[in-house]
Amino acid sequence: MTTQKAHCLMLPYSLQGHINPMLQFSKRLQSKGVKITIATTKYLLKNMKELTNSVSIEDISDGYDDGGRDQAGSFVAYVTRFKEVGSDTLSQLIQKLVNSGCPVNCIVYDPFLPWVVEVAKNFGLVSAAFFTQNCAVDNIYYHVHKGVIKLPPTQNDEEILIPGFSCPIEASDVPNYVMKIEGPSILEVMVNQFSNLDKVDWVLINSFYELEKEVIDWMSKLYPIKTIGPTIPSMYLDKRLHDDKECGLSIFKPMTNECLNWLNHQPISSVLYVSFGSFAIVEAEQMEELAWSLKNSNNNFLWVVRSTEEPKLPKKFIEELTSEKGLVVPWCPQLQVLEHESIGCFLTHCGWNSIMEAISLGVPMVAMPQWTDQPTNAKFVKDVWKIGVRANQDEKGIVRREVIEECIKLVMEEEKGKLIRENAKKWKEMARNAVDEGGTSDKNIEEFVSKLVTIS
Numbered sequence: 001m002t003t004q005k006a007h008c009l010m011l012p013y014s015l016q017g018h019i020n021p022m023l024q025f026s027k028r029l030q031s032k033g034v035k036i037t038i039a040t041t042k043y044l045l046k047n048m049k050e051l052t053n054s055v056s057i058e059d060i061s062d063g064y065d066d067g068g069r070d071q072a073g074s075f076v077a078y079v080t081r082f083k084e085v086g087s088d089t090l091s092q093l094i095q096k097l098v099n100s101g102c103p104v105n106c107i108v109y110d111p112f113l114p115w116v117v118e119v120a121k122n123f124g125l126v127s128a129a130f131f132t133q134n135c136a137v138d139n140i141y142y143h144v145h146k147g148v149i150k151l152p153p154t155q156n157d158e159e160i161l162i163p164g165f166s167c168p169i170e171a172s173d174v175p176n177y178v179m180k181i182e183g184p185s186i187l188e189v190m191v192n193q194f195s196n197l198d199k200v201d202w203v204l205i206n207s208f209y210e211l212e213k214e215v216i217d218w219m220s221k222l223y224p225i226k227t228i229g230p231t232i233p234s235m236y237l238d239k240r241l242h243d244d245k246e247c248g249l250s251i252f253k254p255m256t257n258e259c260l261n262w263l264n265h266q267p268i269s270s271v272l273y274v275s276f277g278s279f280a281i282v283e284a285e286q287m288e289e290l291a292w293s294l295k296n297s298n299n300n301f302l303w304v305v306r307s308t309e310e311p312k313l314p315k316k317f318i319e320e321l322t323s324e325k326g327l328v329v330p331w332c333p334q335l336q337v338l339e340h341e342s343i344g345c346f347l348t349h350c351g352w353n354s355i356m357e358a359i360s361l362g363v364p365m366v367a368m369p370q371w372t373d374q375p376t377n378a379k380f381v382k383d384v385w386k387i388g389v390r391a392n393q394d395e396k397g398i399v400r401r402e403v404i405e406e407c408i409k410l411v412m413e414e415e416k417g418k419l420i421r422e423n424a425k426k427w428k429e430m431a432r433n434a435v436d437e438g439g440t441s442d443k444n445i446e447e448f449v450s451k452l453v454t455i456s
């Protein structure tokens, strides 16, 4: 009797921050003998600046083959059209794989695209939702979905008690979609992630058990939850996988040599790394405050300013200031940067990948959340894991330069920041243990793989 190899089709949402973790999870599965095919959109595949060759990649249409997400005009318009066009084109891909003698057994999908479950059912496949965001954020959206928690709260400092959370949170800690700042229709997409979650076979979370014990235990009573993170390349954690080091699936081109050469000339733990991820848009006034805080701080800095954001930098900032004490680049190899011995602190927008990466590499943080899940992530960084401070906004919603400078100083220099720096090191160890042999995430991945093998 011939046993067929388990074959997973992975469908990430079309954003860098969603593609990265799914690619890394794919590599873990592949190292345990599962065949992987990643499906991405025609537009992204055409525009990738880095294309790994360690997994096979196929394209499907999201209805925007020429312009991608930007062509849609809004998030809601994009996911709506992706559903209409994607259901057919994903089905065609599955059929193509069957015809070529490589049928899939399982679809791992991003729950921003909940319709994938129906496609999986039509083909008799098992399915796994892969939540890019952490369990705490998922728990908040779940409770909004169930109508258990009536948000937004009426007062800013009102305490919100959420089942599964070890401490109350405030309005400034919940995702801004919940506060309806970005419009109720986006909240609907977030909440819809749960609309058919009772039909999936697994719920995979990009986190690790030790980091979110209480909330994972609580949600595990509702769904077949498996934490499988941190989803960063093995070479930065347990070093058990052969990684294609430089090559991911990226729509941006990193300035690798410039960054590493510059960092190589900086003293140990002296540099502040600043980045707001792949798509946050920072207000011009905020950009200016940030720029001056970097000039005034005692530390040299490496600042990622994407080319679309660069026009907001104060005039002459790059020539005058960066030549003295900083390097500004449109994109960097973030993991290599965070791993570099010269880095002492990460000023971050608190995208979940950035936080998982900072935790995995033991870098303390200054949290400056912008939108979506980032305020919740910042709350946990500061108050639960105690690996950073939060730079608070004024009543206009701007974080002023003095506040940023104070936060940087606290984390990088002051005695008060010592515990934060020590905690960061402690969590680094726990992150590695989770994915290392026999760790909580490793066991979950093993279990997932052995079930796949049974059904294949």
Ligand code: UDX
Binding pocket: 015, 016, 017, 018, 020, 132, 133, 134, 254, 275, 276, 277, 278, 279, 280, 304, 330, 331, 332, 333, 334, 335, 350, 351, 352, 353, 354, 355, 357, 372, 373, 374
């Ligand atoms: C978004 C959300 O903000 C995040 O919270 C959500 O869970 C996933 O999607 P994004 O805003 O781009 O992602 O931030 P983040 O999650 O931090 O992901 C950015 C990724 O780009 C990270 O993996 C980071 O390493 C990478 N990056 C960023 C680089 O490789 N180079 C850079 O210069 C900046």
